[in-house]
Amino acid sequence: MESNQINVPATSTLIMQYAGEVYNSPMEQQYLSRLNYSQAGSLGEMLENVYPLFKEVVLLRKRSVRSFLRKRMIERQDEQICILGAGLDPLSIHLLSHYQPQIKKIFEVDSSHMALKRELFHSLDLDAGKVAFVNHDLTTAGTLIPTLQQAGFDSHLPTTIIFEGVIHYMTNDQFVRLMKLFSTPDKRNKMIMDYALDAQSVPFGSRHLHQQLLEIFESFIQGRFNRNNRGDLLQLTIEFGAVNQTFRSMQAIQAVEKGRSKDFHDTGDGFIEMVFMSL
Numbered sequence: 001m002e003s004n005q006i007n008v009p010a011t012s013t014l015i016m017q018y019a020g021e022v023y024n025s026p027m028e029q030q031y032l033s034r035l036n037y038s039q040a041g042s043l044g045e046m047l048e049n050v051y052p053l054f055k056e057v058v059l060l061r062k063r064s065v066r067s068f069l070r071k072r073m074i075e076r077q078d079e080q081i082c083i084l085g086a087g088l089d090p091l092s093i094h095l096l097s098h099y100q101p102q103i104k105k106i107f108e109v110d111s112s113h114m115a116l117k118r119e120l121f122h123s124l125d126l127d128a129g130k131v132a133f134v135n136h137d138l139t140t141a142g143t144l145i146p147t148l149q150q151a152g153f154d155s156h157l158p159t160t161i162i163f164e165g166v167i168h169y170m171t172n173d174q175f176v177r178l179m180k181l182f183s184t185p186d187k188r189n190k191m192i193m194d195y196a197l198d199a200q201s202v203p204f205g206s207r208h209l210h211q212q213l214l215e216i217f218e219s220f221i222q223g224r225f226n227r228n229n230r231g232d233l234l235q236l237t238i239e240f241g242a243v244n245q246t247f248r249s250m251q252a253i254q255a256v257e258k259g260r261s262k263d264f265h266d267t268g269d270g271f272i273e274m275v276f277m278s279l
Contacts, residue, residue: 014044015165016089018058022066023090025097027126031090034120043220050212053263057270060250061194063257064274065164066094068192072160073099080159081106082148082182084138085166088113088120092131105130105152109144111137139170141178161279163193168217168226176239182279183241189279191242194272196227202268213271233275242277249273 016032023032047054073079079102083091086108095106108114114133121128132151136144145155161182167175182189202210217225230247237245250270255261264270
């Protein structure tokens with residue numbers, strides 16, 4: 001390991017390690033080279049042994065977020081972007097590389113690594129003038145908006161919310177309380193998120209495999225990995241005032257991103273689904 005590499009928790013590093021081909025610009029690659037992936041080895045090996053398509057699911061999740069952002073940035077100017085549970089993912093680098101004129105400010109929010117990420121941006125001479133690194137625990141929603149406002153967040157401006165890979169580690173009640181903070185009367189905010197499917201939402205023949213994946217994650221995080229079905233998730237989003245909810249299975253996303261769905265043959269295949277909505 002190089003002396004200037006940063007150790008990252010395995011669950012976070014695993015996703016970035018698999019998503020390297022999506023973060024393919026020179027600056028993104030330079031950023032990723034500063035992260036130490038060694039802690040992800042055993043987790044990644046276990047997941048791939050059980051489910052060889054795990055990497056493809058990660059890539060489709062990342063591509064789906066990028067497609068959503070590309071469409072949103074075409075439609076908007078002076079957009080606020082709030083990345084909840086940002087971790088050390090280099091999404092801000094991608095956004096500033098492609099859409100800087102359209103972006104007013106990016107708010108990266110997480111309970112750890114924000115100071116390290118700021119230092120890493122500076123060490124790579126990245127222009128972070130439009131990025132605010134906000135240290136906050138998303139499970140304590142009450143103080144989030146004042147904390148964001150101290151960093152320059154304007155609740156009256158349209159905001160794009162990225163909620164990727166986060167609901168897995170919180171309860172549904174915590175999720176609803178958090179998202180109520182971003183609900184607006186005119187539904188000017190847009191959000192993309194993913195969620196893990198419960199066993200009843202996957203084809204019967206895949207349920208044992210699905211349960212194995214959940215058990216691996218739960219063993220690694222030493223806690224419960226949140227899972228829902230479409231009906232559950234729809235009801236939760238209604239509770240915090242969302243409208244225009246659109247669900248996308250891995251089957252549908254692969255068909256859009258690659259022209260056909262060659263790996264996922266049923267709506268419930270792929271462990272997770274994506275949801276788009278207005279808040």
